[in-house]
Amino acid sequence: MTPVAALDAGSDQGALTLALPAGKAARNLVALEGADGYHIIARTSVTAEQARACLPRYASQTTGIELTGVAAAPRNAVA
Known part of the structure; x- marks a missing residue:
């Protein structure tokens, strides 16, 4: 899923x-x-x-979701 599609889907679902x-x-x-x-x-x-600090803050402002307390995945984590 592209970033645009993910944002559109979240918006369409009211998330x-x-x-x-x-x-x-x-x-x-x-x-x-x-x-x-x-x-x-x-x-x-x-x-x-x-x-x-900056990226989650901007993402929070852009999406209306509080993301500043979300922890990043460990650097060597496997997706």
Whole structure:
């Protein structure tokens, strides 16, 4: 399932309330994740701790769901 489809499905089911159209929200979330990943690896302006705080906060604002208390999967977890 694509990020857009997941956001649309959640919105259609009433599980979340999007602050932006699903396509724009998905692009922003994916771009933020990618940019944070780059900066973490390049050791420039974003630390892993900052990314772990920022991305869930933005996702919460975008979806209307409180995600800031959700723990990330362990780094070596198998999906």
